[in-house]
Structure formats: structure tokens, C-alpha cells
Amino acid sequence: MHIGDGIMAPPIWALGYIIAIPILAYATKKTGNTLGNTQIPILGVLAAGIFVAQMLNFPIGGGTTGHLVGAALAAILLGPYAAVVILTIVLIVQAFLFGDGGVTALGLNLLNMAIISSFTAYAIYVIGKTIAAGKAGMYITIFTAAWASIVISAMMCGIELGASAALSPEYGIPLRIAVPAMAITHLFIGIGEGIVTVLVVAYIAAVRPDIILTMKDKRLSKTPMPTTTIEG
Amino acid sequence: MQIDKSNKSLLIGLVGVFTLFMVLVPVYFAFSNGLPDGLDKQLQENHVQEKKPVYTPPFGQLIDYGSDVPSYIVNGLIGGVVVLSIGVFLALFLKGSAVTTESIETTSKSELNTQLRRKR
Numbered sequence: 001m002h003i004g005d006g007i008m009a010p011p012i013w014a015l016g017y018i019i020a021i022p023i024l025a026y027a028t029k030k031t032g033n034t035l036g037n038t039q040i041p042i043l044g045v046l047a048a049g050i051f052v053a054q055m056l057n058f059p060i061g062g063g064t065t066g067h068l069v070g071a072a073l074a075a076i077l078l079g080p081y082a083a084v085v086i087l088t089i090v091l092i093v094q095a096f097l098f099g100d101g102g103v104t105a106l107g108l109n110l111l112n113m114a115i116i117s118s119f120t121a122y123a124i125y126v127i128g129k130t131i132a133a134g135k136a137g138m139y140i141t142i143f144t145a146a147w148a149s150i151v152i153s154a155m156m157c158g159i160e161l162g163a164s165a166a167l168s169p170e171y172g173i174p175l176r177i178a179v180p181a182m183a184i185t186h187l188f189i190g191i192g193e194g195i196v197t198v199l200v201v202a203y204i205a206a207v208r209p210d211i212i213l214t215m216k217d218k219r220l221s222k223t224p225m226p227t228t229t230i231e232g
Numbered sequence: 233m234q235i236d237k238s239n240k241s242l243l244i245g246l247v248g249v250f251t252l253f254m255v256l257v258p259v260y261f262a263f264s265n266g267l268p269d270g271l272d273k274q275l276q277e278n279h280v281q282e283k284k285p286v287y288t289p290p291f292g293q294l295i296d297y298g299s300d301v302p303s304y305i306v307n308g309l310i311g312g313v314v315v316l317s318i319g320v321f322l323a324l325f326l327k328g329s330a331v332t333t334e335s336i337e338t339t340s341k342s343e344l345n346t347q348l349r350r351k352r
Contacts, residue, residue: 005284031326039323040323040324044319045249048250048313085323085326093311098297098311100297171280177278185270
């Protein structure tokens, strides 16, 4: 879902930066306030894991592939603000070191994959957690949060493509095509995201439940959960 | 940050992630390499051409991560280590700044209380 250079109309990619930068600044400040010493190396390892996972596209059929975004995983493990910071680091390194995602489109890529993905996943996870019953309910919640984070951010990307096409036919894809096309393709990619997120959270809940900062219940593990909470 | 038991388990986790990555790269090359992702597919179907990048990465050969398994693995590991380093240093910096701000606020409050006590 990395947008390259020259796909979006200049006012749209400029708007991406204008919206993303203040949110990133706030998320960075909040991360400093909420991260404990234990979470610092976890943030680094998680960022490295998400970086390499994003390099491994998986086929979804019809000659299309998808890759893990990892925002849901990061948001569930360390909270939404740290997730935004992690995805920002990954996207900046991809753009500036590897040319994956355009530099002009970086603001939009940050908005879609770092900000919208993380907050969508976290919102669904928090709401779902209150109504989920037992271990199965928790895993369904995590799957749904990860799946929805991909579909919503893909639809946002579709809206950006549509807005670009509306501004100039040289850019983007008409809205009536872009939004449904992006949503339908990512319905399937989201399944992969959901499965991987559930597997990783289940593994961590089994071996190191103390590092899951956002979870204080015992539905996923018999081991005592951490007492640290996310502020704000 | 000491290398205690918990950091040791994270180090093992990191080695595990990188090992899994190295194992999965050949699988990626067998099934997915060269196929477009969701966005690229839509751009292709709607004949939208990605224009020339406005910025060229400093390491030309690193663009698109590499065209064969070994270079892909090497680039992935380089990128992973770069991301890991930035993540840890940024988190340490942010944590340090937050602690400093907190201590300044605490100090200011205690100084204020001392001054109030003196006035009384």
C-alpha cells in the first residue's frame, strides 16, 4: 500500500504532510510519557520485525499480493502512540533508504499506514475487549482489529486517489472506482494481517505476557498481566 | 539499559524474527516476487503510471530491496538493524526527555513549596 511519487495530485500529498506531521509530533510526545524502560527494546525489536515482515508479500489470488502492515500488532502490544512512532520509523527508512514509497507521498503513507491503521486497530481492540468473552473472543477481537485497520486505511488511500483524480485527470483513479477496488482487494489482504497479528499476539501472550502493555486481563494467559497502563 | 534476562529473551526474539525472515525470503521469491500488491494492481488496471521518483536513495542498488534471494536478505537485515537502532535510540531519547520534563516540573513544584514555607 506504499504510494509512489507522481500518483497523487500535489495538493493531496501536501495535505497528507499537513495532517500527518502534527499527529506524529503528538504521538511522539505521548510515547515518551507512556513507555516504560522494559518497552524501549521491545519498540526497537517490533520496528525491525515489522520492517522485514513488510518485505514479505504473500499471494492473495488473482495475481495480487499483500503484506503485513503491522500497525495493529504494534498498537495492541505497545499502544496506538508507540505504534504510530514505530510505523513512522519503518516508512521513513523504506522511503529514504530503499525507495519504497515516494518521498512526496510519505505524508499520505504515514497518514494511511501509521496513523489511520494504528488508531483504527486500537479503537476496535479497546471496544472489542470490553465485550469479548474468553480467549476465543479476544482473538476474534484482535483479528477484527487487524483486518479492519487494513481495510479502512486502504479505503482512505482510495479516497486520496479519487480526490487526486478529481483535481487533475493526470493523477489518481476516479473515486467511484478507487474506493471499492481498494476495499475489495484489501478485504483479502486484511485476512492475512489478521492471522499474522493473532499468531504473534498469541505467541507473546504465551511466552512474555508482561510486554503486552495494553492488556491487563487474564483471558489470553494464565501468567499475571502487567500493571502498567496506557495514559490518555 | 542492562542486558538482563528480559533483554536476553528479546535478543533471542530478534534473532528468531531475522531467522524467520531469511527462511521466508525464498518462499516469497517462489510465490510473490514480481506480483503487484493491492495498490499497484489498481494502478495497473487503471493505467496509472508511477512517475520518476523525486528522490533517489543513497545506495542505488538497495532500491526495491534486491532482485535475488541473497541481496534481498542482506538488504532486509540492513534495514532491520537500521530501524531497530533508530527505534531504540528514539525511545531512549523520548523517555529521557519525558523524565527530564517530569523532574523539572517536580523540582519547580518543590521549589515553590519551599518558597511558600519561607514566606509563612
